[in-house]
Amino acid sequence: MTTSKSEQSIWRPVASGIAIRVRLTPRAQRDAVDGLEETPEGPALKARVRAIPESGAANEALERLVADWLGVPKSTVEVTAGGKSRLKTVTVAGSSDSLASRLTAKLAEIGGAKPKRNA
Secondary structure, eight states: OOOOOOHHHHEEEEEEEEEEEEEOOOOOOSSSEEEEETTTTTTEEEEEEESOSTTHHHHHHHHHHHHHHHOOGGGGGEEEETTSSSSSEEESSSOOOHHHHHHHHHHHHHTTTTOOOOO
């Protein structure tokens, strides 16, 4: 498995799988993963959901989106940090090597290998 520095810096292995840095935009027109975006903390997966950021609805929508996008069960995906922030950590349980390969392949599909600067 080969990953670029940008790709690898958005995720890190954890005991249960991988943790992914995500920049979430709620109240979007559609649910989507749009590649990578540069943030003050470093590159992050850029995601948007239709849900509003109230009562955890946007976090739940993000968990469903990441699970569908990576092709893993929703029960393996959890927002573990940044619950009330746009910049979140999403943990995906499973084999870190397998999940990293899936993440890299999905980013290649959407052309997300290079982070986009926040305007």
